[in-house]
Amino acid sequence: MSARTAEDRIRELARDLAPVRPIPPLRWVLGAAVVLGSAAPFAAHWLLGSPGFRSGSSAVSSLPYLATFAGLWLLALGALVAALAWCVPGRESAARRGVGVAASGAAVAVVGGLWGIVAGDGPVAGASLADCLPCIGRALALGTAPVLLACAFIVYAAVRRPGSGTALALAGGVALGAVAVHVTCPSDSPMHWLLAHTLAPVVAVLLLTGPLAAFVASRTHRAQR
Amino acid sequence: MDDRERNQDERERRWQLWMVAAQAGDSATYEKLLLELLPYVRRQVAGKIFEPSEREDIVQNVLIGLHRARHTYRSERPFGPWLRAVVRNAVVDWLRAHGRRSHYERPGGIGDLPEPSSEAPLPGEETLSPELEGALASLPASQREAVELLHLDGLSVAEASTRAGVSPGALKVRAHRGYRALRAILSRRGS
Numbered sequence: 297m298s299a300r301t302a303e304d305r306i307r308e309l310a311r312d313l314a315p316v317r318p319i320p321p322l323r324w325v326l327g328a329a330v331v332l333g334s335a336a337p338f339a340a341h342w343l344l345g346s347p348g349f350r351s352g353s354s355a356v357s358s359l360p361y362l363a364t365f366a367g368l369w370l371l372a373l374g375a376l377v378a379a380l381a382w383c384v385p386g387r388e389s390a391a392r393r394g395v396g397v398a399a400s401g402a403a404v405a406v407v408g409g410l411w412g413i414v415a416g417d418g419p420v421a422g423a424s425l426a427d428c429l430p431c432i433g434r435a436l437a438l439g440t441a442p443v444l445l446a447c448a449f450i451v452y453a454a455v456r457r458p459g460s461g462t463a464l465a466l467a468g469g470v471a472l473g474a475v476a477v478h479v480t481c482p483s484d485s486p487m488h489w490l491l492a493h494t495l496a497p498v499v500a501v502l503l504l505t506g507p508l509a510a511f512v513a514s515r516t517h518r519a520q521r
Numbered sequence: 522m523d524d525r526e527r528n529q530d531e532r533e534r535r536w537q538l539w540m541v542a543a544q545a546g547d548s549a550t551y552e553k554l555l556l557e558l559l560p561y562v563r564r565q566v567a568g569k570i571f572e573p574s575e576r577e578d579i580v581q582n583v584l585i586g587l588h589r590a591r592h593t594y595r596s597e598r599p600f601g602p603w604l605r606a607v608v609r610n611a612v613v614d615w616l617r618a619h620g621r622r623s624h625y626e627r628p629g630g631i632g633d634l635p636e637p638s639s640e641a642p643l644p645g646e647e648t649l650s651p652e653l654e655g656a657l658a659s660l661p662a663s664q665r666e667a668v669e670l671l672h673l674d675g676l677s678v679a680e681a682s683t684r685a686g687v688s689p690g691a692l693k694v695r696a697h698r699g700y701r702a703l704r705a706i707l708s709r710r711g712s
Contacts, residue, residue, distance in 0.1 A: 302563075305581045306555040309588045315546030316592035384593050385606035389677060453593050456610060 322380045322387065325449050329376050329442035333472030336438040337480055360415070361478075363408025364489045368475045370401025371497060375468030379446050382464065383455035398467065405494040412486025423485065428492035431477050435496035439466075439473025447508065451515040458516055462509040463501050470500035536600045544591060555584060558604065565608045575615075583611040656706040664699035667692050 300308075374397030381391035446465035455461050474496040478489065536554060543551035559580070566579050587607045594603050657665055663685075670681035670692075682692040 300581070302559055302577060302580050302584060303556070305584050306552055306559065309555065309584060310548045310552035313543065313546060313548040313551050316544050318544055318595050319593050321595065321597075385590055385610060386598065386603040388606065392679065454589060456614060 319384065319449070319453050322377070322384065322390070325380055325445065326373075326376055329445045329469065330373070330472065332441040332445060333372070333439060333469065333476070336441060336473065337476035340434075340438060340476075341480075358412065360408045360412025360486050361489065363411065364405050364486075364494060365475065365478055367401045367403070367405025367408055368471050368478060368494065368497075370404060371398050372401070372468050372471035372475060374398030374401055375464045375471060375497075376442065376446060377468075379461050379464035379468055380449055382461045383450050383453035395464070398464070401471075402494075402497075406490065409486050409490030409494055412489065423487040423491055427483070427488060431481055431483075431488070431492035432496045432499055435470055435473035435477045435493065436500055437473065438476045439470035439500070441469075442472050443469030443508075445469075447512050450512055454516050455512075458512040459505065459509045462512050463505045466500045466504055466508065467497045470497040533600055536604075537596055540591070540594050540600060541596045544594070555587075558587075559584075561604075562608060565605070566612065569609075569612050570615075579612060579615050582615055583608050586611040586614075652707065652710065653703070656703050656710075659706060660699050660702055664695050664702060667695035668699040668703070671696050 374394045376394070378391045378394030378398060381387040381394060443465050446469060447462060450458060450461045450465065474493045477496070478493045481488075481493070483489070483492075536558070539550050539554040539557075543554060562583050563576070563580055566576050566583065570576050570579055587604070590607055594600070657668065660668070666685055667681065670676050670684055671678070676684065678689045678692060682689040685692055685695075687695070
């Protein structure tokens with residue numbers, strides 16, 4: 297047991313008290329992340345000449361395409377809500393709901409892609425690594441801004457265990473990027489939608505959670521000093 | 522609304538205001554807030570950790586955790602759930618760091634039980650009347666545990682089912698049977 301009493305500790309904490317700025321409301325941060333993620337494809341199109349919105353293909357109105365789109369949206373929103381709520385005491389139920397929405401979204405996107413493949417709704421081309429890597433890379437690039445915003449919130453809120461929050465931020469941000477890729481990619485192949493668009497968040501989580509969580513942890517410890 | 526509920530609401534509002542002042546750097550108010558929270562924190566920790574020699578360390582960890590997390594409180598949200606989450610996090614962190622599940626186990630001696638406190642409880646943390654306490658004690662252990670986790674500890678069904686090591690559905694069934702049995706016991710005693 298420590299020699300100092302709790303009353304001593306309280307006096308010490310009160311003596312060293314510094315003013316703090318309360319965290320912004322979660323819905324503001326979520327809104328900012330969604331706006332950043334939604335603006336990214338427009339900015340990339342105007343600034344870098346990346347592909348614009350696709351049109352003129354019947355695949356756009358097919359159910360597998362729409363299911364992939366809706367599933368990625370749900371995955372993005374749910375994972376971002378969970379990432380932000382995870383680091384705020386008392387918001388654990390919102391985090392759990394976010395994880396549920398994200399898992400449902402991922403399931404809808406995967407089922408949508410598989411459904412398109414099984415129903416033969418489009419060509420099965422575009423599934424090679426050379427076809428998929430550019431889309432995965434674009435989803436990562438377009439999701440960078442929301443991922444960084446969510447990670448900045450995680451650092452400021454001084455989360456206790458940054459691994460899960462960072463993984464959720466990556467999944468949500470890159471899923472937003474994947475939504476942008478999905479509405480601009482010219483491919484009509486459900487196999488490509490599944491492997492290059494739906495799996496982009498999974499690839500991001502598997503590859504980047506470790507280094508990004510380590511970075512977030514180091515910044516969090518610095519912020520707590 | 523009875524007097525006790527009104528007192529709880531007033532106290533919750535007072536703590537909210539004091540926390541906002543603490544966030545602005547008012548150290549005198551912050552000290553007042555922490556001193557007023559201390560008995561509540563001690564009681565919460567005592568309800569979770571049954572090793573008296575460790576409790577005071579955990580209470581201090583809670584105070585440090587609360588200090589570090591003070592910017593995560595937003596004044597438009599209720600203070601009680603935020604505080605309970607900070608306490609829970611500190612206890613879980615401490616248990617993880619020490620890796621000893623034995624702290625969950627309640628030793629047999631009556632001296633090890635948490636000390637009763639005259640502080641009014643927070644919402645969801647009401648004290649029990651002797652009749653209800655007696656009725657609760659007569660329930661089968663699994664039903665009593667379900668009722669206690671949901672209504673005395675204020676856990677969600679998911680949290681309570683994890684703690685009890687059963688599915689949420691099974692926990693709800695146990696709690697429902699517990700309520701039914703409690704009602705029957707209390708109405709028998711009343712008649």
